[in-house]
Amino acid sequence: MSSFSFKLQxxxxxxxxxxxxxxxxxxxxxxQEKRQIDTPGCFMYSIKGSVPHLTPDNLRQQTFGGVNVAxxxxxxxxxxxxxxxxxNPFAPESQKLMSVADYLHLQDLILxxxxxxxxxLEPFSKRASNTDYHxxxxxxxxIRQLTLEDYLKIVRHYRPDIVAALTDSILETTQTxxxxxxxxxxxxxxxxxKSVDRSLKWLDQVLEERQGRDGxxxxxxxxxxxxxxxxxxxxxxxxxxxxxGDTEMTPAANExxxxxxxxxxxxxxxxxxFAHVQGAHMKEERIRSAQETARRDQVQGxxxxxxxxWATLSKxxxxxxxxxxxxxxxxxxxxPSEKPKMVYGVRTPExxxxxxxxxxxxxxxxxxxxxxxxxxASLYEYGVEAAAAAPSIPxxxxxxxxxxxxxxxxxxxxxxxKPIMEGCECYACKGNRHTRAYINHLLKTHEMLAxxxxxxxxxxxxxxxxxxxxxxxxxxxxEAKATLFSEVFGIEPESTGEKHEAQIAVEAALQKRNQxxxxxxxxxxxAIGGAVPAGQPVSKMEDAEQQASKKKRPSQEVEEGVDIAAxxxxxxx
Amino acid sequence: MxxxxxxxxxxKCSTTKARAAVLTLPHGPVNAPVFMPxxxxxxxxxxxxxxxxxxxxxxxxxxxxxxxxxxxxxLLDACGGAHTFQGWNRNLLTDSGGFQMVSLLxxxxxxxxxxxxxxxxxxxxxxxTPEHSMSLQNSIGADIMMQLDDVVSSLTTxxxxxxxxxxxIRWLDRCIKAHKKPETQNLFAIIQGGLDPVLRxxxxxxxxxxxxxxxxxxxxxxxxxKDKFWRVVSQCTDLMPREKPIYxxxxxxxxxxxxxxxxxxxxxxxxxxxxxxxxxxALTSTGTLSLRQAKFKDDFRPIEEGCxxxxxxxxxxxxxxTIVTKETVGCHLISIHNTAYQLRLMRQIRESIIEDRFPQYxxxxxxxxFVEKSAxxxxxxxxxxxxxxxxxxxxxxxx
Numbered sequence: 001m002s003s004f005s006f007k008l009q010x011x012x013x014x015x016x017x018x019x020x021x022x023x024x025x026x027x028x029x030x031x032q033e034k035r036q037i038d039t040p041g042c043f044m045y046s047i048k049g050s051v052p053h054l055t056p057d058n059l060r061q062q063t064f065g066g067v068n069v070a071x072x073x074x075x076x077x078x079x080x081x082x083x084x085x086x087x088n089p090f091a092p093e094s095q096k097l098m099s100v101a102d103y104l105h106l107q108d109l110i111l112x113x114x115x116x117x118x119x120x121l122e123p124f125s126k127r128a129s130n131t132d133y134h135x136x137x138x139x140x141x142x143i144r145q146l147t148l149e150d151y152l153k154i155v156r157h158y159r160p161d162i163v164a165a166l167t168d169s170i171l172e173t174t175q176t177x178x179x180x181x182x183x184x185x186x187x188x189x190x191x192x193x194k195s196v197d198r199s200l201k202w203l204d205q206v207l208e209e210r211q212g213r214d215g216x217x218x219x220x221x222x223x224x225x226x227x228x229x230x231x232x233x234x235x236x237x238x239x240x241x242x243x244x245g246d247t248e249m250t251p252a253a254n255e256x257x258x259x260x261x262x263x264x265x266x267x268x269x270x271x272x273x274f275a276h277v278q279g280a281h282m283k284e285e286r287i288r289s290a291q292e293t294a295r296r297d298q299v300q301g302x303x304x305x306x307x308x309x310w311a312t313l314s315k316x317x318x319x320x321x322x323x324x325x326x327x328x329x330x331x332x333x334x335x336p337s338e339k340p341k342m343v344y345g346v347r348t349p350e351x352x353x354x355x356x357x358x359x360x361x362x363x364x365x366x367x368x369x370x371x372x373x374x375x376x377a378s379l380y381e382y383g384v385e386a387a388a389a390a391p392s393i394p395x396x397x398x399x400x401x402x403x404x405x406x407x408x409x410x411x412x413x414x415x416x417x418k419p420i421m422e423g424c425e426c427y428a429c430k431g432n433r434h435t436r437a438y439i440n441h442l443l444k445t446h447e448m449l450a451x452x453x454x455x456x457x458x459x460x461x462x463x464x465x466x467x468x469x470x471x472x473x474x475x476x477x478x479e480a481k482a483t484l485f486s487e488v489f490g491i492e493p494e495s496t497g498e499k500h501e502a503q504i505a506v507e508a509a510l511q512k513r514n515q516x517x518x519x520x521x522x523x524x525x526x527a528i529g530g531a532v533p534a535g536q537p538v539s540k541m542e543d544a545e546q547q548a549s550k551k552k553r554p555s556q557e558v559e560e561g562v563d564i565a566a567x568x569x570x571x572x573x
Numbered sequence: 574m575x576x577x578x579x580x581x582x583x584x585k586c587s588t589t590k591a592r593a594a595v596l597t598l599p600h601g602p603v604n605a606p607v608f609m610p611x612x613x614x615x616x617x618x619x620x621x622x623x624x625x626x627x628x629x630x631x632x633x634x635x636x637x638x639x640x641x642x643x644x645x646x647x648l649l650d651a652c653g654g655a656h657t658f659q660g661w662n663r664n665l666l667t668d669s670g671g672f673q674m675v676s677l678l679x680x681x682x683x684x685x686x687x688x689x690x691x692x693x694x695x696x697x698x699x700x701x702t703p704e705h706s707m708s709l710q711n712s713i714g715a716d717i718m719m720q721l722d723d724v725v726s727s728l729t730t731x732x733x734x735x736x737x738x739x740x741x742i743r744w745l746d747r748c749i750k751a752h753k754k755p756e757t758q759n760l761f762a763i764i765q766g767g768l769d770p771v772l773r774x775x776x777x778x779x780x781x782x783x784x785x786x787x788x789x790x791x792x793x794x795x796x797x798x799k800d801k802f803w804r805v806v807s808q809c810t811d812l813m814p815r816e817k818p819i820y821x822x823x824x825x826x827x828x829x830x831x832x833x834x835x836x837x838x839x840x841x842x843x844x845x846x847x848x849x850x851x852x853x854x855a856l857t858s859t860g861t862l863s864l865r866q867a868k869f870k871d872d873f874r875p876i877e878e879g880c881x882x883x884x885x886x887x888x889x890x891x892x893x894x895t896i897v898t899k900e901t902v903g904c905h906l907i908s909i910h911n912t913a914y915q916l917r918l919m920r921q922i923r924e925s926i927i928e929d930r931f932p933q934y935x936x937x938x939x940x941x942x943f944v945e946k947s948a949x950x951x952x953x954x955x956x957x958x959x960x961x962x963x964x965x966x967x968x969x970x971x972x
Binding site for chain 2: 047048049050051052053054055056057058074076082085086087088089090098103104105140414415417427433434435437438441442444445447448449451452453
């Protein structure tokens with residue numbers, strides 16, 4: 001059995017009138033060392049269950065204590081039905097059932113399992129809506145409807161430390177004839193109310209099931225009624241058809257139900273439940289959702305997902321974060337102070353500071369990830385008087401001037417044999433091992449080590465930022481330092497999603513070559529066909545490989561850019 | 574000529590021509606036989622230098638042509654060479670760059686002076702000479718540098734092969750003369766001569782006179798028949814000086830490595846393990862797993878039982894199936910596994926040579942890979958028979 005705890009520290013000596021606080025979220029269990037996240041802190045952002053670019057060993061160089069995994073990204077099409085096949089090869093006794101932490105090799109971190117990507121890129125690809133009986137997931141294999149019953153089965157098999165209760169997020173897009181790309185749709189008041197109601201209903205059902213009670217009784221009753229109706233109709237049809245001959249018996253539908261019942265008796269109270277609070281852009285609904293959710297004692301933490309606000313925000317970049325934070329504030333006011341709150345969609349350092357001042361405890365690491373994808377290396381520092389590391393640097397977008405990061409695609413770094421940040425302890429910077437010049441070279445040659453090094457640095461600096469924020473809350477300097485930060489570093493320039501011109505040029509040049517190499521490699525894969533089957537001469541493999549390398553010495557085959565086929569696919573998401 | 578290496582043979586196989594040795598280079602020792610992973614652009618495909626070291630890699634390849642273009646000689650000089658540039662403190666080997674001129678650039682023309690080609694930047698005519706190649710490799714600072722050779726495809730026949738062989742010898746002389754740092758960098762000669770034993774013999778005779786610190790067998794792995802390939806390798810190792818390291822360029826499939834070690838080769842390189850990794854193909858002792866295939870969806874085993882790489886210690890095939898070719902982490906993990914596989918193979922070969930049980934190792938290796946003897950490639954059987962290992966009958970005699 002593992003147990004969840006969230007302890008707030010007494011910072012009353014710090015005498016701040018802000019709501020910023022420090023605490024520790026911890027999971028203690030008999031068979032494992034205690035795992036914890038110091039707050040304000042982060043659950044790491046992941047894609048398909050991996051923190052982008054970081055292999056497990058490199059991931060362990062980071063100090064974030066938790067990771068957020070999106071169910072929609074890792075759920076296979078035949079799950080939960082195929083969970084019986086889940087076995088853990090690393091477990092001491094064979095046939096041991098695998099948890100999601102085992103599957104993703106994240107046992108030493110606190111694993112939070114939610115449904116959706118906490119930092120989706122615009123525009124959403126999802127075009128379907130949730131109903132009373134299911135939520136829509138956007139899986140790697142396409143849209144999928146997830147029922148509460150399946151959700152419960154998944155939770156029982158995944159056994160994450162913390163799970164988000166099934167909730168009705170409004171992440172809808174519309175497609176009009178004139179505008180073929182899906183765009184955001186402002187939800188109606190009716191839809192927002194429904195979202196709050198459904199989320200509360202599902203939350204109650206989830207909490208019932210968690211206690212080992214039948215939370216599905218009502219749903220099944222309705223389902224049974226429907227089925228009876230269907231069967232009656234079917235019988236009537238059959239009776240008609242019977243005139244023409246024998247009819248096939250419809251298979252009994254009871255089996256499913258019995259299987260469902262078998263699960264119900266098992267409580268899963270060692271899994272902590274976090275609940276989403278809903279309400280979108282409607283203040284009264286936000287309040288209702290927060291108040292009602294807060295009344296459920298079993299809920300140990302709250303998630304405020306601001307991604308569904310996008311359609312209702314103003315067009316001006318400078319105003320948007322203020323609007324988002326105002327909605328967050330509305331929810332926070334009605335949530336119990338002793339429990340942790342997590343926010344999605346608030347990620348830049350200055351927004352994090354504002355949210356922390358309101359009493360938000362938990363964030364994700366999508367900010368360092370997005371910097372990395374753009375080729376940016378962070379320079380911002382919390383608590384410094386001036387941006388010592390760099391003066392204002394114009395970036396490719398000529399109007400944007402920032403001192404919070406550098407874009408290593410910029411040619412000016414090509415001869416800079418110095419670390420991204422002096423004194424930084426990340427793998428790249430430490431001992432000046434990997435210089436700005438080297439990372440610029442890696443980007444230009446489209447080598448994947450570039451994002452590995454950048455991600456390491458950006459994640460390290462983000463965690464350092466949080467740890468300095470915690471210190472400042474404890475020693476009473478938070479307010480002053482937060483103000484100082486915005487004076488020195490301003491606000492994050494709007495990300496237009498535009499690629500650096502150097503990146504565009506490099507990618508265009510490699511495009512043709514990649515296509516040729518990928519076509520060639522297809523041939524190799526076909527020839528190999530998985531494990532070389534017994535009896536298949538390996539020379540066949542060589543032939544294909546040699547065709548692939550077009551009669552070159554394989555050692556000297558041009559390598560540049562081959563990786564991009566895969567990388568670009570990943571980026572296109 | 575001067576040498577900046579030490580070559581200590583630890584053990585010789587009592588059956589085949591294989592040997593185990595320690596090659597001591599300016600950036601530390603290298604256990605031979607050795608497979609050298611290829612980091613073309615000054616990086617091994619998303620793997621950090623610490624991870625490469627962690628796999629036990631002692632020497633890696635870089636590419637002169639690519640580093641000459643980017644970051645360029647000026648920047649390499651400015652930062653003190655490729656070791657510093659990429660944060661790699663162990664050994665580096667660079668090839669001469671001539672091969673890329675010929676293979677990558679359509680309008681390359683080879684003259685006595687050098688390789689003339691169109692600049693990929695501005696289309697102007699450029700010339701790579703032996704002197705220029707040496708100058709670039711001196712700037713890179715590789716522990717082993719390769720001469721500029723006149724490369725012809727191994728499928729070429731006729732007088733062009735002989736011309737290339739003689740020109741490679743003349744270019745070797747110019748390389749030796751232009752080499753500025755023989756005290757800290759080793760220059761290897763490259764034996765040419767196509768598939769013609771007479772030309773190979775002549776080339777070896779001439780190049781051995783130049784007394785370079787090591788020798789490479791070049792001009793192979795270009796689509797020639799395997800039965801001809803192994804005969805050239807074996808002939809070369811017979812004629813080359815046994816007190817120096819022998820490097821067979823561009824060889825990297827597991828079965829080729831085992832055969833070539835038996836034929837007396839000490840060093841290998843190939844892009845295959847890391848390149849194929851990026852397409853989701855994982856190497857194992859029983860064959861290649863194409864992890865993109867749906868059959869791995871519910872396969873909850875590591876890629877290879879007993880492999881201690883980070884991919885095998887952390888993940889199942891089922892999970893890797895979901896991320897290979899999609900997430901960069903997937904590429905990194907398979908690249909790490911494949912490099913670990915190659916290096917482990919070489920370690921096992923080396924241990925078996927030291928314990929003088931290499932023939933037994935060969936039998937087991939091919940049985941694991943092909944299962945049935947009828948599946949053994951004929952050239953492998955022939956090649957190994959030439960060094961007294963009978964794959965078909967031999968294991969019975971030993972049993």
